[in-house]
Amino acid sequence: xxxxxxxxxxxxxxxxxxTTACPEDENCKDGVKGTLHDYTGLSGCSWxxxxxxxxxxxxxxxxxxxxxxxxxxxxxxxYRTAEDQVSVCMVGxxxxxxxxxxxx
Numbered sequence: 001x002x003x004x005x006x007x008x009x010x011x012x013x014x015x016x017x018x019t020t021a022c023p024e025d026e027n028c029k030d031g032v033k034g035t036l037h038d039y040t041g042l043s044g045c046s047w048x049x050x051x052x053x054x055x056x057x058x059x060x061x062x063x064x065x066x067x068x069x070x071x072x073x074x075x076x077x078x079y080r081t082a083e084d085q086v087s088v089c090m091v092g093x094x095x096x097x098x099x100x101x102x103x104x
Contacts, residue, residue: 034051044088
């Protein structure tokens with residue numbers, strides 16, 4: 001019962017995230033500047049966002065967004081901390097992306 005409820009709540013939260021996140025073609029220029037890096041070679045890792053300060057963030061929902069990531073791609077993005085997420089990669093803080101666009 002608890003597992004079923006957890007799955008339903010998780011599915012609803014993911015649906016809400018994907019419907020509120022802005023598509024790639026919308027502008028996030030007032031967001032944070034970052035650079036995407038492909039960390040799939042490290043155990044448990046995928047895409048990492050490096051901020052201009054050097055801080056690294058682990059996006060938990062990048063694969064759910066209408067966005068084509070590429071290594072060393074410069075982006076604008078908005079995010080919130082994903083406090084209920086646990087990282088296997090352990091490279092940076094876990095975050096949920098709410099808006100993302102390419103920097104031109």
